[in-house]
Amino acid sequence: MQTYCPSLTRYSRLPTLEVKIGDLLLGNFHPIRVQTMTTTDTMDTLATVEQSIRCIEAGAELVRITAPSKKEAENLGNIKNELRRRGYHTPLVADIHFTPNAAEIAARIVEKVRINPGNYVDKKKFEHIEYTDAEYNEEIERIRQRFTPLVKICKEYGTAMRIGTNHGSLSDRIMSRYGDTPIGMVESAMEFLRVARDESYHNIVLSMKSSNPQVMVQAYRLLIRQMDAEFGVCYPLHLGVTEAGDGEDGRIKSAIGIGTLLEDGIGDTIRVSLTEDPEFEIPVCKDLVKRYQQRAGSDTIPPIQKLPYSPFEYRRRVSRSLANIGGTHVPVVMADFMKAKTINPEDLTAIGYSYDAASDKWNIGDAAADYLYTGKKTIDFHLPGTLRAVCDHKKWLELDQRDEYVPLFQGDEYDPAGERSDTLNFIAVDTANDSSVALVERLRDDATVLLCCYSSHPQSMLSVRRFIMELMLRDLRFPVILGVESEHTSIDEQLIHFSAEAGALLLDGMGDGIWLMNDPTRIVNTHVSGRTYLETKNNQQFLNNISFSILQAARTRISKTEYISCPSCGRTLFDLQETTARIRSVTHHLKGVKIAIMGCIVNGPGEMADADFGYVGSGPGKVTLYRGKEVVKRSVDSAIALEELILLLKESDVWIEPVASTLMTS
Numbered sequence: 001m002q003t004y005c006p007s008l009t010r011y012s013r014l015p016t017l018e019v020k021i022g023d024l025l026l027g028n029f030h031p032i033r034v035q036t037m038t039t040t041d042t043m044d045t046l047a048t049v050e051q052s053i054r055c056i057e058a059g060a061e062l063v064r065i066t067a068p069s070k071k072e073a074e075n076l077g078n079i080k081n082e083l084r085r086r087g088y089h090t091p092l093v094a095d096i097h098f099t100p101n102a103a104e105i106a107a108r109i110v111e112k113v114r115i116n117p118g119n120y121v122d123k124k125k126f127e128h129i130e131y132t133d134a135e136y137n138e139e140i141e142r143i144r145q146r147f148t149p150l151v152k153i154c155k156e157y158g159t160a161m162r163i164g165t166n167h168g169s170l171s172d173r174i175m176s177r178y179g180d181t182p183i184g185m186v187e188s189a190m191e192f193l194r195v196a197r198d199e200s201y202h203n204i205v206l207s208m209k210s211s212n213p214q215v216m217v218q219a220y221r222l223l224i225r226q227m228d229a230e231f232g233v234c235y236p237l238h239l240g241v242t243e244a245g246d247g248e249d250g251r252i253k254s255a256i257g258i259g260t261l262l263e264d265g266i267g268d269t270i271r272v273s274l275t276e277d278p279e280f281e282i283p284v285c286k287d288l289v290k291r292y293q294q295r296a297g298s299d300t301i302p303p304i305q306k307l308p309y310s311p312f313e314y315r316r317r318v319s320r321s322l323a324n325i326g327g328t329h330v331p332v333v334m335a336d337f338m339k340a341k342t343i344n345p346e347d348l349t350a351i352g353y354s355y356d357a358a359s360d361k362w363n364i365g366d367a368a369a370d371y372l373y374t375g376k377k378t379i380d381f382h383l384p385g386t387l388r389a390v391c392d393h394k395k396w397l398e399l400d401q402r403d404e405y406v407p408l409f410q411g412d413e414y415d416p417a418g419e420r421s422d423t424l425n426f427i428a429v430d431t432a433n434d435s436s437v438a439l440v441e442r443l444r445d446d447a448t449v450l451l452c453c454y455s456s457h458p459q460s461m462l463s464v465r466r467f468i469m470e471l472m473l474r475d476l477r478f479p480v481i482l483g484v485e486s487e488h489t490s491i492d493e494q495l496i497h498f499s500a501e502a503g504a505l506l507l508d509g510m511g512d513g514i515w516l517m518n519d520p521t522r523i524v525n526t527h528v529s530g531r532t533y534l535e536t537k538n539n540q541q542f543l544n545n546i547s548f549s550i551l552q553a554a555r556t557r558i559s560k561t562e563y564i565s566c567p568s569c570g571r572t573l574f575d576l577q578e579t580t581a582r583i584r585s586v587t588h589h590l591k592g593v594k595i596a597i598m599g600c601i602v603n604g605p606g607e608m609a610d611a612d613f614g615y616v617g618s619g620p621g622k623v624t625l626y627r628g629k630e631v632v633k634r635s636v637d638s639a640i641a642l643e644e645l646i647l648l649l650k651e652s653d654v655w656i657e658p659v660a661s662t663l664m665t666s
C-alpha cells in the first residue's frame with residue numbers, strides 16, 4: 001500500500017474486509033453502496049415508512065433512521081414490519097447517539113446499528129481535563145464494559161455496526177489527549193474497534209465525518225494507515241461530509257470530500273448529507289459513484305517512488321509569486337470566455353463585475369474572477385483594474401496595446417516563440433503528454449512562466465497530481481492553475497466532476513488557481529437535483545460560482561458566508577430548509593463568517609464543528625444561539641430568533657450592512 005491507498009497513479013479500490021448487512025454485501029470490492037437517512041419523527045411509523053420508500057425507490061441501498069431513545073428503537077420493529085409487508089427489504093440502520101440502551105434494542109431489530117464513539121459512553125461537557133495514563137486506561141475499560149454488550153448482541157443477531165466518528169463530537173477524553181484533530185478522530189474509532197475485535201466481531205464499517213473536507217479526507221487516510229499498521233487489514237469505509245448544507249454548496253462540499261477519497265479507490269458506501277429531503281441525496285450519490293463504476297486501472301501514469309508532500313496534513317505547495325498568482329496569494333479564478341462569440345461589459349456581470357455607465361464605475365463583487373480567457377478574441381473596452389485578459393499567443397502578437405493581456409502558449413509553442421511577455425506568460429500543459437516534464441525542466445529559470453495544467457488522460461486528476469508531484473520533486477516552483485473540463489451533459493454531473501477533480505488537488509495543497517471549462521451547448525439537463533439552474537444563471541455565472549465555491553469548500557479562498565446546516569432527522573425541531581433559507585437571505589454578505597443551523601440541542605452543539613455562530617433548535621418553537629461553543633441566548637422564541645441572531649452578530653462585531661460591492665472607476 002502506498003501510504004494510504006493501493007496506488008497514487010493507478011486507479012484501484014482499497015481492499016477491505018467484507019461486511020454483511022442483511023442480504024447486502026459491502027466492502028471487499030463490492031459496488032459502492034449509496035445510502036441516506038430519514039428526517040421524519042421515528043415514532044410516526046407511517047411517515048417514516050413512506051419516506052423510506054421514496055428513498056429506496058430513488059435508489060438507496062441502506063436507509064438510516066434515528067433512534068434517540070428506547071421507544072424509538074422499539075418502534076423500528078413496526079417500521080421494518082410495515083416496509084417488509086409492502087415488499088421492501090432494504091436493510092435498515094438505527095442511528096444512535098448517547099443511548100446504549102436504545103442501541104441494544106435496535107441491534108435485535110434492524111440490520112445495522114450506527115454508534116458515535118464520541119458520545120456512546122461519554123456525555124460531552126466541553127471540559128478540558130488532563131487525564132493521567134491510569135485515568136485514561138480506566139476510561140478505556142469503561143468503554144469496554146459499556147460497549148461489549150452491544151457487540152455481543154450484534155454477533156448473536158448477525159447485525160452489522162458502523163463506528164461513526166464525527167469531528168464535531170469527539171469525547172472530552174480524546175479532545176484532552178489529541179485535540180480536535182484528524183488523529184483524534186481516528187483514535188476515537190480505534191478505541192471501540194479494538195474492543196469489538198477482542199470479541200472477534202468484524203461486521204464493522206467505519207466513518208470519519210467532518211464538515212471540513214480537509215479534516216475529513218486526512219482522517220480517513222490516517223485511519224486506513226492506522227488499521228493497516230495495527231491489524232494488517234482495513235474495514236470498509238462509509239464516506240460523508242457532515243452538515244454540508246443545501247443546494248450547490250452542499251453538493252460541492254460533499255463531492256470534494258467524498259470525491260477526493262473515491263479518486264484514490266477509498267470508500268465502500270457513501271452518504272451525501274444535504275439539508276433537503278433525503279430522496280434528493282440519492283441522485284448526487286449515484287452521480288458520484290457512476291464516475292468509478294467503469295474505471296479501470298491504467299498503467300500509463302508513471303508510478304511515484306517518493307511522495308513529496310504529506311497527505312495527512314494540509315500544506316500548500318511552495319510556488320513562486322508571479323503578479324497576483326502563487327506564493328501566498330489566494331488561488332485565482334480564471335473565467336473561460338473562449339466559446340463566447342463577443343464579449344461586452346454586461347457579460348462581465350456573470351463573473352462578478354457590473355458596469356454602471358452613468359457613473360462610469362465597475363461594481364466588483366466578492367466572487368469576482370481574476371483572469372478572463374478570451375481565446376482568439378480581444379475586448380474593445382477597458383477592463384476593471386482587478387481583471388486581466390488572457391488570449392492565445394498568436395492573437396497577442398497582433399495587439400498594439402498589450403497591457404491588459406497575458407499571452408497563453410500551448411505547450412511546445414513556448415520554446416520557439418519569438419516574442420513573449422517580459423513579465424507573465426501562461427503555458428497550457430497537458431500532463432498526459434510525455435514531453436511535458438522535459439519542457440518545464442528547460443524553463444526552470446524562466447520567472448515569467450505560469451503553468452495551466454490539464455490532462456487528456458482518462459484519469460485526469462491522477463495525471464495532473466503526478467505531474468505536480470514531479471514539479472515538487474524537481475523543485476520547480478512555477479505557479480499552477482488547474483484546468484478542468486467537463487463534457488457531462490447534466491449540471492449535476494458537471495458540479496460533481498469539477499468539485500472532485502479540482503477539490504482533490506486543492507486539498508493536497510496543489511493549485512494556485514482554477515480554470516473550469518465546459519461547452520454549454522452540450523448541457524441537456526439543467527437541473528440541480530430537481531431544481532432548474534441555468535434558467536436563472538447563465539453558464540458563465542455557473543462556472544464562476546462553482547469556482548469560488550470549490551475554493552471556499554477546500555478552505556483555500558473565502559469569498560462568502562459559510563453555512564454548516566445539519567441534514568435534519570427525526571429530532572429536528574424546526575423546518576431546517578426554510579430556516580436555512582431565511583438565515584442565508586440576511587447573512588449571505590458576511591464574508592468568511594461560519595454560521596451553523598442545527599435541528600436539535602442534543603447533537604447540534606457537538607456537531608457544529610468550527611462554526612463561529614450557532615442557531616440551534618432547543619425545544620418546540622425555541623432556539624438557542626451560540627457564539628462558538630458558548631451559549632449566548634437560551635430558549636429564544638423562534639419568531640424573533642433571526643433578529644436576535646443579527647443582534648448577536650452585531651454585538652460580536654462581525655455584522656456589516658449589506659452593500660452590493662466595491663466601486664471602481666473604469
Ligand code: SF4
Pocket residue numbers: 566567568569570571572573598599600601602603604607
Ligand atoms: S443535529 Fe440535526 S441531524 Fe443531528 S440529530 Fe440533531 S436534528 Fe438530527
